[in-house]
Amino acid sequence: MREKNITSYALFKKGFSKATYYSIQKGNSISTNTVNQLCSLLHCSVSDVIEYIEDDPS
Template sequence: MISYEPLFRTMKEKGITSYKLQKMGFNRATYYSMKCGKSVSTNTIDLLCRLLDCHVEDIMQYIAENDEKTRQSEFSSFGELHHLVC
């Protein structure tokens, strides 16, 4: 599974909000799709790397299925909220 959690950490570290990212030219609907874990194109990843001046690993990471099950149990309350939003 691909996780975009590194994107949200990178944005926080750089002081970039979703609003500011939108003002920089990033589509808000795409941002929310990523927030819900949906797939995006490599063009989208490329744009984020340019806008945030970062590397691909600062945007996304691969999580093996076994790791995902462990992670879901650790963040079950987040998962419940995540499903309400997405």
């Protein structure tokens, strides 16, 4: 969002759910539909939105 200079308010105006936005901020999991919606709104690829981090094996 910083790279695109898009605020959370702008996402909300485009129809992105506030509840989903705040859930993501808290680190909760999201659906592929949500990733698709973010990519569409931000005009970016999936790798710009999510990153794979391996779980700690311990």
